[in-house]
Amino acid sequence: MALPTEEQITEKLTAVIDPELRRNIVELGMVRSIEIKPEGQVDVTVSLTTPGCPIRSHFQDAVVSQVSSLEGVTGVGVGFDVLSDKEKGDLQQMLGRNKLPQGALAQVQNVICVSSGKGGVGKSTMTANLAAALQAEGHKAGALDCDVYGYSIPRMLGVDEKPDVNGERKIIPPESASGVKTMSIGYFVEGNSAVVWRGPMLHKAIQQFLEDVAWEELDYLLLDLPPGTGDVAMTLAQLLPQAKIVIVTTPQPAAQSVARRSAEMADKVDLEVMGVIENMSGFTTPTGETFSIFGEGGGKLLADELGVPLLGTIPLSEELREHADEGRPLVIEEPDSPAGKAIIDTARRIIASTPRELPMLQAEVPAAPEPPKMGKNARELPVLQ
Ligand SMILES: Nc1ncnc2c1ncn2[C@@H]1O[C@H](COP(=O)(O)OP(=O)(O)O)[C@@H](O)[C@H]1O
Ligand SMILES: [Mg+2]
Known part of the structure; x- marks a missing residue:
């Protein structure tokens, strides 16, 4: 079966919204890497503004659900790292000052x-x-x-x-x-x-x-x-x-x-x-x-x-x-x-009354098709420092 292209995957990732910044991770420059393996395994690394884990699980679920809806994907791995200070600065500029948690x-x-x-x-x-x-x-x-x-x-x-x-x-x-x-x-x-x-x-x-x-x-x-x-x-x-x-x-x-x-x-x-x-x-x-x-x-x-x-x-x-x-x-x-x-x-x-994920999330992330069974190919990548 044909493998998805990086563009198709990127397109899918535009549906993954950062709940705090309320924009998608592609636009925010938070997609660090996309790796497509010959057997259909896709590994995506997302760069976070903070290493906070509640947000991490949101991204993990959203990325898996989006990418796995593509033809030819047999497994999705999601890894995380943290934006450098310079990258955070650039992001802050793009968003206008004071929008990022300080x-x-x-x-x-x-x-x-x-x-x-x-x-x-x-x-x-x-x-x-x-x-x-x-x-x-x-x-x-x-x-x-x-x-x-x-x-x-x-x-x-x-x-x-x-x-x-x-x-x-x-x-x-x-x-x-x-x-x-x-x-x-x-x-x-x-x-x-x-x-x-x-x-x-x-x-x-x-x-x-x-x-x-x-x-x-x-x-x-x-x-x-x-x-x-x-x-x-x-x-x-x-x-x-x-x-x-x-x-x-x-x-x-x-x-x-x-x-x-x-x-x-x-x-x-x-x-x-x-x-x-x-x-x-x-x-x-x-x-x-x-x-x-x-x-x-x-x-x-x-x-x-x-x-x-x-x-x-x-x-x-x-x-x-x-x-x-x-x-x-x-x-x-x-x-x-x-x-x-x-x-x-x-x-x-x-x-x-303080849900870990903001409720506006559901409204902003378009409903994703049911992900295919990931089986043993689904895995979480180690957190990069
Ligand atoms: N439910 C309570 N039962 C008994 N004493 C209380 C109770 N709540 C507070 N206190 C006491 O009342 C006083 C004032 O409380 P405090 O917490 O310092 O108030 P605040 O910070 O609003 O000025 C303290 O001596 C505190 O120990
Ligand atoms: Mg007091």
């Missing part, structure tokens, strides 16, 4: 900003525990303290070492005992001294935390935002347009109007609200009596109003506070406690 964050799959209308609702407690829970669920997590006025992530995750700098002059984020990579302005100030920030300094500090920290591969980077509206959200939206927001609120219906401010802020800067977490919901006594100390239902009301899911309802819990004070997240210390369970459930809901 610097150190290129390998971070999901950025989630934890925000609240006012302080003291448990935003930092949620950030620290959710990061630890995501990590415990087998996802690599990081926590970045953007609340430069009230940093608390190092304390809550029990990290007291100072960050080092690696050979590439990137800051290495210290890891908590639970494996969460952390970064905070707290690492750079003496004792408990307050930092007086002016707008541009703040912008620069956050930018550095995103770009000059060696986060490397992370499934989730959680950002503990300062309460209310403001500068930080604006900066983040500019630097990370794909970031999503989770709003923490307390259950009294009156807290809604305050919490709504974070939603309005998200809307203003065009970031998607992923859901609401109600914290400090009812208190259950050891005898099983429940008191709604801070009222009831505020989280659900806000979620309904915003048309987003209620991701979790976390009860008041003395242990949650105590373990946070000791630097040992409740979700690790007492995962079966009511608050521990509620936070782990919330983390699972976050995992479920």
